[in-house]
Amino acid sequence: MSFITKPAAVHPRSPKNELGLTIRDYEGGMSTLCAGCGHDSVTGAIVQSVFELSIPPHRMAKLSGIGCSSKTPAYFVRQSHGFNTVHGRMPSVATGANAANSDLWYIGVSGDGDTLSIGLGQFCHAIRRNLNMLYIIENNGVYGLTKGQFSASADLGSKAKKGAENQQPPIDPCRTAISMGAGFVARSFSGDKQQLVPLIKAGLSHKGFAVIDVISPCVTFNDHEGSTKSYEYTRQHFHPALHADYVRPSEEIRTQYNEGEAMPVTLHDGSKIVLRKVAGEYDPTDRASVYSHLERSQQAGEIVTGLLYYNDGLKEMHDVTNVVDQPLSTIDHSVLCPGNDALQALQNVWR
Amino acid sequence: MSTGPRNNDFTIRIANVNGTGSASANTLLMKSFFRMGIPVVGKNYFPSNIQGLPTWYEIRVSGDGYMARAGRVDIMLAMNAETYQKDLADVAPGGYLIYDSTWPRRTLLNREDVTIIGIPLARMCNERFSTARARVLMKNVAYVGAVAALLDIDMEVIAASLDKTFAKKADLLADNHVAIRLGYDYAQANFACPLPYTAQRIDKTSQHIMIDGNTAAALGAVYAGATVGAWYPITPSTSVMDAFASFCQRYRVDEKTGRRNYCIIQAEDELSAMGMVLGAGWNGARAFTPTSGPGISLMSELLGYGYFAEIPAVLINVQRCGPSTGMPTRTQQADILACAFASHGDTRHVLLFPSSPEECFYFGATAFDLAERLQTPVIMLTDLDIGMNDWMVPELNWDDAYRPDRGKVLDAAALDKMKSFHRYLDVDADAIPYRTFPGEHPKGAYFTRGSGHNMYGAYTEDSNEYQEVVDRLRRKWETAKSYVPGPAIWYSDKIRTAIISIGSCDGAVIEARDRLLESGIGINYMRVKAFPFDEQVEQFIEAHDRIYVVEQNRDAQLRSLLILETDTDPAKLLPLLFYDGLPINAQGVIESIRQDQAKGKAKGKAKGKDKGVAA
Numbered sequence: 001m002s003f004i005t006k007p008a009a010v011h012p013r014s015p016k017n018e019l020g021l022t023i024r025d026y027e028g029g030m031s032t033l034c035a036g037c038g039h040d041s042v043t044g045a046i047v048q049s050v051f052e053l054s055i056p057p058h059r060m061a062k063l064s065g066i067g068c069s070s071k072t073p074a075y076f077v078r079q080s081h082g083f084n085t086v087h088g089r090m091p092s093v094a095t096g097a098n099a100a101n102s103d104l105w106y107i108g109v110s111g112d113g114d115t116l117s118i119g120l121g122q123f124c125h126a127i128r129r130n131l132n133m134l135y136i137i138e139n140n141g142v143y144g145l146t147k148g149q150f151s152a153s154a155d156l157g158s159k160a161k162k163g164a165e166n167q168q169p170p171i172d173p174c175r176t177a178i179s180m181g182a183g184f185v186a187r188s189f190s191g192d193k194q195q196l197v198p199l200i201k202a203g204l205s206h207k208g209f210a211v212i213d214v215i216s217p218c219v220t221f222n223d224h225e226g227s228t229k230s231y232e233y234t235r236q237h238f239h240p241a242l243h244a245d246y247v248r249p250s251e252e253i254r255t256q257y258n259e260g261e262a263m264p265v266t267l268h269d270g271s272k273i274v275l276r277k278v279a280g281e282y283d284p285t286d287r288a289s290v291y292s293h294l295e296r297s298q299q300a301g302e303i304v305t306g307l308l309y310y311n312d313g314l315k316e317m318h319d320v321t322n323v324v325d326q327p328l329s330t331i332d333h334s335v336l337c338p339g340n341d342a343l344q345a346l347q348n349v350w351r
Numbered sequence: 352m353s354t355g356p357r358n359n360d361f362t363i364r365i366a367n368v369n370g371t372g373s374a375s376a377n378t379l380l381m382k383s384f385f386r387m388g389i390p391v392v393g394k395n396y397f398p399s400n401i402q403g404l405p406t407w408y409e410i411r412v413s414g415d416g417y418m419a420r421a422g423r424v425d426i427m428l429a430m431n432a433e434t435y436q437k438d439l440a441d442v443a444p445g446g447y448l449i450y451d452s453t454w455p456r457r458t459l460l461n462r463e464d465v466t467i468i469g470i471p472l473a474r475m476c477n478e479r480f481s482t483a484r485a486r487v488l489m490k491n492v493a494y495v496g497a498v499a500a501l502l503d504i505d506m507e508v509i510a511a512s513l514d515k516t517f518a519k520k521a522d523l524l525a526d527n528h529v530a531i532r533l534g535y536d537y538a539q540a541n542f543a544c545p546l547p548y549t550a551q552r553i554d555k556t557s558q559h560i561m562i563d564g565n566t567a568a569a570l571g572a573v574y575a576g577a578t579v580g581a582w583y584p585i586t587p588s589t590s591v592m593d594a595f596a597s598f599c600q601r602y603r604v605d606e607k608t609g610r611r612n613y614c615i616i617q618a619e620d621e622l623s624a625m626g627m628v629l630g631a632g633w634n635g636a637r638a639f640t641p642t643s644g645p646g647i648s649l650m651s652e653l654l655g656y657g658y659f660a661e662i663p664a665v666l667i668n669v670q671r672c673g674p675s676t677g678m679p680t681r682t683q684q685a686d687i688l689a690c691a692f693a694s695h696g697d698t699r700h701v702l703l704f705p706s707s708p709e710e711c712f713y714f715g716a717t718a719f720d721l722a723e724r725l726q727t728p729v730i731m732l733t734d735l736d737i738g739m740n741d742w743m744v745p746e747l748n749w750d751d752a753y754r755p756d757r758g759k760v761l762d763a764a765a766l767d768k769m770k771s772f773h774r775y776l777d778v779d780a781d782a783i784p785y786r787t788f789p790g791e792h793p794k795g796a797y798f799t800r801g802s803g804h805n806m807y808g809a810y811t812e813d814s815n816e817y818q819e820v821v822d823r824l825r826r827k828w829e830t831a832k833s834y835v836p837g838p839a840i841w842y843s844d845k846i847r848t849a850i851i852s853i854g855s856c857d858g859a860v861i862e863a864r865d866r867l868l869e870s871g872i873g874i875n876y877m878r879v880k881a882f883p884f885d886e887q888v889e890q891f892i893e894a895h896d897r898i899y900v901v902e903q904n905r906d907a908q909l910r911s912l913l914i915l916e917t918d919t920d921p922a923k924l925l926p927l928l929f930y931d932g933l934p935i936n937a938q939g940v941i942e943s944i945r946q947d948q949a950k951g952k953a954k955g956k957a958k959g960k961d962k963g964v965a966a
Binding site for chain 2: 056057058059061073074078079080081082083084085086089091092093094095096097098099100101103104121122124125129321322323324325327328329330331333335336337338339340342343344346347350351
């Protein structure tokens with residue numbers, strides 16, 4: 001970890017967002033992760049995204065489970081509401097929080113152990129409910145805090161630091177999410193902020209469950225030769241399927257796209273994602289073909305990245321439960337309590 | 352006990368096969384007594400199964416108003432050939448057994464002290480009704496008719512009950528009236544009606560209702576303003592959420608928009624249900640989860656989180672027989688210790704122990720006030736007996752002046768005036784910190800974590816900072832004592848012997864005390880209503896020499912908790928334990944106390960004088 005505390009002073013010409021805040025206002029506590037940890041880059045991307053989206057910090061709830069990745073909510077958006085839950089149970093806490101107040105920005109940060117092993121069930125069921133949140137998996141294929149055991153995302157044949165070879169097939173969070181019915185499934189790399197920031201912004205703006213599987217190498221336990229989650233391996237096998245540019249509601253699409261190359265998708269808040277194909281025929285709205293493309297790529301040892309699957313036609317949890325928009329905590333008791341007259345009338349059935 | 356003629360004091364047990372539609376007939380019979388003004392209680396002994404296994408329904412008619420299981424059967428309706436032998440054996444001497452004489456039974460006459468009454472129920476129904484379903488269902492109604500004749504139940508009351516129940520189902524109503532008469536007329540024509548047991552109209556049920564505890568607890572949650580219910584189906588708690596959903600559908604849907612002022616989520620398991628409750632509570636909603644033993648085990652980690660991070664949550668644990676899967680459809684009070692200390696580390700939880708559906712309603716509301724006032728999970732422990740059986744209780748009343756105690760919450764206006772906010776500071780020296788709701792105000796932001804934190808809410812691994820927080824939590828526990836409901840006490844300073852009991856033991860203990868008093872044994876009584884124990888509990892123990900701790904588990908869990916949490920001498924707390932899975936009855940309590948008293952006297956004589964254990 002770094003021991004150099006950043007100065008509190010802000011450069012007077014630092015750019016400000018629509019709320020008049022600088023990017024420094026979106027930072028958090030000092031990271032205690034290892035120097036070079038991929039997770040810190042993800043933290044940086046989150047800070048930039050939330051700053052650029054001009055989200056009021058206190059209107060954001062940041063939740064996590066347990067593990068290195070789950071420590072990171074302490075390192076971004078200081079003035080938002082953090083909830084570092086128990087191991088693997090962040091989705092349920094986020095579900096309850098969202099049930100009580102659907103009018104906050106929800107971002108969850110988890111790891112491959114937290115999501116794919118101990119928390120696989122909750123991850124799947126949060127997707128099934130189409131909980132309105134951005135769920136970021138900082139995926140390094142290894143348990144860091146307990147010093148280097150394989151996680152459920154470790155590839156077959158990937159080698160541990162001391163040479164042991166992983167013998168169990170990996171769980172791919174993207175294919176899992178697609179099969180569970182997620183409407184926004186992306187993969188990225190902690191080392192590619194250019195790709196990651198638009199994905200985070202789009203994921204936060206998407207109405208429903210958005211998952212981004214971010215390959216985020218563990219410099220201490222899984223960055224060696226033979227590992228398929230190292231910086232070097234990821235850089236060599238990184239294949240963007242398509243680019244996603246994020247355009248805010250107030251902005252216009254400025255980039256020139258060739259005919260048939262770009263597909264703008266308008267989100268519920270008026271913002272847009274412009275998808276650009278990179279290689280061959282890839283249709284991010286065709287669930288079956290996306291799934292098989294990912295399957296084939298994985299067998300070939302390739303890491304396909306970008307917004308892999310998108311479907312904005314799904315009802316999110318709040319639509320299904322049909323709960324009022326007003327936070328439930330703010331509804332006056334007189335509205336919630338039927339009162340004594342109703343109670344007396346009700347009791348006729350028990351007389 | 353004598354077996355002579357008894358008015359308004361007898362027990363009927365109906366032995367049947369589950370899935371045959373006998374529940375509504377049994378309820379009809381029970382309600383008939385209730386509507387004749389006679390106190391009554393219904394106990395359902397059912398299998399963990401949907402169809403085809405033995406089930407029993409027991410109706411105790413008690414003009415004196417005793418609500419516990421009688422522990423004897425005066426009239427058996429043996430409708431299940433498979434259990435006939437056992438059912439016959441269970442009839443008290445001088446009692447009656449009614450069976451379906453459509454088919455002859457070999458072993459009919461193997462008890463001379465039981466009168467056997469055969470009624471060809473199936474034959475009559477087969478002749479009278481055309482569909483297979485009606486034949487099966489109406490057989491149950493026909494036995495109600497026969498019992499009505501044999502016990503002199505007011506047929507007008509039965510007819511009115513049928514009219515009320517089937518007001519919207521004309522076909523069924525007509526069939527039911529016919530079936531009732533079939534049984535009634537047959538019994539009148541063939542037997543000397545009534546039997547020595549009769550139901551006589553009195554006036555002891557006005558201003559009372561018959562309700563189960565799960566329904567009452569759900570209603571309490573509605574009245575308290577609970578808005579988020581997360582749950583995983585588990586016997587015997589499932590009907591809590593069924594009832595909550597139906598009340599909310601009735602009272603909580605916005606008339607104009609059709610939108611809901613509540614959110615019910617069926618979780619994938621109990622861990623998730625508990626996580627949802629914590630998330631919702633953190634966000635300021637009154638949230639709860641109903642569950643039973645296995646659910647508590649699964650929720651334990653998150654319960655510890657709720658305790659340490661100080662998040663309000665309400666759990667309703669409808670206890671069933673453990674350990675492990677145990678007997679899901681049998682009752683017990685065996686989760687007391689598991690709930691008191693659920694989760695690893697120094698964790699302790701506020702518990703409420705209602706003794707009846709009436710208290711399920713009031714405690715069901717109180718639990719939310721306590722959870723928010725104390726910022727901690729509160730577990731209300733009922734059991735299958737309270738939760739799923741119909742009890743006669745005084746009508747419920749709600750004070751419309753009630754306002755929820757949200758505890759120490761800083762709103763935007765308050766935060767605006769503050770220089771800074773820290774989540775875990777003991778500002779008022781009562782060990783309860785202030786909290787904020789996410790999204791309310793920029794100054795209200797804080798980080799919630801189950802890892803070591805200091806009084807400002809920041810992560811810590813510093814010994815002193817950590818200890819400061821856990822010590823404050825211990826002080827908060829002391830504060831809790833002044834908020835939880837105190838015990839119910841029946842006390843005479845001339846008596847040095849007492850019973851301490853809990854929850855659904857109450858009815859049996861009340862009855863046992865009356866009976867013991869009739870035979871010259873006066874006993875004081877304290878019913879514990881909550882954990883932590885307040886000072887009255889300790890004072891009551893100090894004021895007695897010999898105390899029977901009556902509870903429904905094998906390991907004397909209430910007694911253990913009393914010993915752990917008070918300075919009492921364990922030797923004077925005698926465990927009286929009932930854990931066969933059936934609701935406790937007075938007879939067991941009476942016998943145990945009589946035996947102990949006799950032993951004490953014998954010992955006293957041998958020594959020359961009767962010394963108390965403590966002065």
